[in-house]
Amino acid sequence: MDIPRTGLADFGTTGIEQLNDAGCLVVTGVATKDQRLALQAELADAMKRTPVETSDDAGAFYPGHTRRVISLVTLSETAREFVMHSMVKTACDHFLLPNCSPGGRYQLHVSAAVQIGPGARKQVLHREEDTFPFFAVPRPNLVLATMWAVSDFTAANGGTRLVPGSHRWSADRRAEPREVRAAEMAAGSVLFWLGGTLHGGGANTTDEWRYGVILTYSLGWLRQEENQSLAVPPELAQTLSPELLDMIGNTPNGALGFHAAGGLASADIENTAQSLVDSNG
């Protein structure tokens, strides 16, 4: 099975079906050149300060010759636009919302700019949902992942490898090499995959760096992989839209996530507890 492709116009209809069937999908022509340049400029300092991974033992999750910058909501206004893109909302509403608590939300799970440099080996195939081993494979949809191509992605420069169809496999099935595909896509495209789809970063045999932004989303009743409450400082949070604050989990989600940081603990607790009354009353 190949990685299906679509354009933005068909994403909400046939695209969702393709993603459901294959567990992965490339959507072309999403981010503009201006957005890619702005994102790179916004992250340039952090990129410079972040060391390239040097250790490269074969068992490590992050291969050598790669670089990851996290906390993208704090570092980049353009990343915030990507996080809240309407196409992502369409996909999360379809794949995640049905498994959220009644009246609850999904949330941003991980944000990282991932650069794969010349000489990097391939990453081990994994499922984003493997952090929740409580559920047996194939798991219900818990996580949805996106990779925004900031540079072109090719099979040779580290384009993400995926195993289409593997979101429906049982835990003991291993991918044969012939079942693995590289996501080849022009800069500005977005690769989607379900949290149950086997995938990993590719090896880079070229002399250029592959640059992608990975943004993943999870059910709001799960612990976020990246702790957004600490990643986004309160002074910045005050300036963000209510929708983005909801997305990073800064505001209570049903009965979960209340706090006294704004001095409004009792009101928050009453509001959040109401969802428990609603679901039992």
Ligand SMILES: O=C(O)CCC(=O)C(=O)O
């Ligand atoms: O860099 C990539 O292509 C994939 C990265 C990935 O799967 C991860 O970090 O979980």
Ligand SMILES: [Fe+2]
């Ligand atoms: Fe991954």
